[in-house]
Amino acid sequence: MIQFRPDQLKWQAVLTEVxxxxxxxxxxxxxxxxxxPRLAExxxxxxxxxxxxxxxxxxxxEIYAVWGKGTFVSDPATGGPPANVDQGSKEDE
Numbered sequence: 001m002i003q004f005r006p007d008q009l010k011w012q013a014v015l016t017e018v019x020x021x022x023x024x025x026x027x028x029x030x031x032x033x034x035x036x037p038r039l040a041e042x043x044x045x046x047x048x049x050x051x052x053x054x055x056x057x058x059x060x061x062e063i064y065a066v067w068g069k070g071t072f073v074s075d076p077a078t079g080g081p082p083a084n085v086d087q088g089s090k091e092d093e
Contacts, residue, residue, distance in 0.1 A: 002014070002017050002043065010043075010045050010049055011045075011049045011052045011053050011056070014039065014043050014050070014053045015053045017043075018033075018039075018057065022062060022073055028073060029072075029073050029074060029076065029082045030072060030082040031072060031073055032069075033071055033072065033073055035050075035070065035071060036050040036051045036053075036054055037050070054071060058071075061080070062074055064079075064080055
């Protein structure tokens with residue numbers, strides 16, 4: 001859980017944290033990211049606040065939605081689905 005600062009709106013704090021997770025590879029391009037109910041539970045925020053975070057990420061093309069499948073992290077180069085989803089390095093085989 002993150003510590004919310006009194007001078008920052010909760011949705012902005014969660015947005016910053018989710019962007020950090022994307023940047024650091026915790027949420028990888030082409031892979032699903034938590035939906036609003038899970039974000040709300042994890043961060044102790046209202047579901048509507050979590051929906052705002054997801055809307056901001058979609059508006060910035062940092063995530064994309066697939067109807068009936070979920071929300072996924074975008075390829076930073078294209079702002080959409082990656083050409084292929086990395087399943088690990090060849091050295092793992």
